[in-house]
Amino acid sequence: MKRNHFSAVALLAIASIFFSFSSLAQNKPVASPRDSxxxxxxxSQVKIAYGSPAVKGRKIWGELVPYGKEWRTGANESTTFATSKALKIGSKTLPAGKYSLFSVPGENEWKFILNSQTGMWGIKMDGTANDDPSKDVLTLTAKxxxxxxxxxxMKFKITANGFALLWENLEVPVALK
Incomplete structure (x- = not known):
């Protein structure tokens, strides 16, 4: 009888420790929470969903996010851009639909890439952007x-004229019609 009592107490102690650790893990803040x-x-109804990283004292442009290199435009899962109707972007037309949004930051000009593949992690195992160029639908530039x-x-804002990416001390506006 004593052995069964000891086993029950030991099992209860182990379960308590497990549940304590799992409840603590659930309360840890997410480093780059999802936002939209x-x-x-x-x-057209437009929605941008993204992982929102923080500056945390780091130099963002040209260091954490290098110039001239394709970036997932946010953190974790790839950023998505959805539109309920076709939009004009410069001389190009973006059909209604949901797209992954990648970018190539530059000091004087940015390139945004809308890709038909969605639902994937934003980077590959080697750290490069998870963009399949064969599925790029539209590329546009912004200053x-x-x-x-x-x-x-990092955040996005939508205005009557388009959208803008804002992070650190930078804003990248994109005009849509």
Whole structure:
């Protein structure tokens, strides 16, 4: 009888420790939480969903996010851009649908890439962007500007004229029609 009592107490202690650790792990803040922004542009419902990394005292542009190298445009899962209607971007038309959004940051010009493949992790095992160029639907360029305020977390905003990426001291506006 004593042995069964000891086994039950030991099992209860192990279970308590396990549940304590698992509840602590669940309360840990996510380093780059998922976020999204929605709005209307040119009569179309637009939604951008992304992982929102923080600056955390790091130099972002040209270091953490190198210039001239394709980037997943956020953290973790690939960023998605969805539109309910076709949009004009410069002289190009983006059909209604959901796309992965990649970018190639530059000091004076950015390239944004909309890719038909969605639902994948933002980078490959070697750390490169998980973009399959054969599925690129549209590529556009934008000029970065200094943002009006410092943005600790990367975010997007949607306006009546398009969208903008904001992070650290940079804003990259993209006009849509």
């Amino acid at each position: 922004v929605s709005g209307t542009v040119a009569g 970065p500007v200094k943002s009006k305020e410092f943005n600790e977390r």
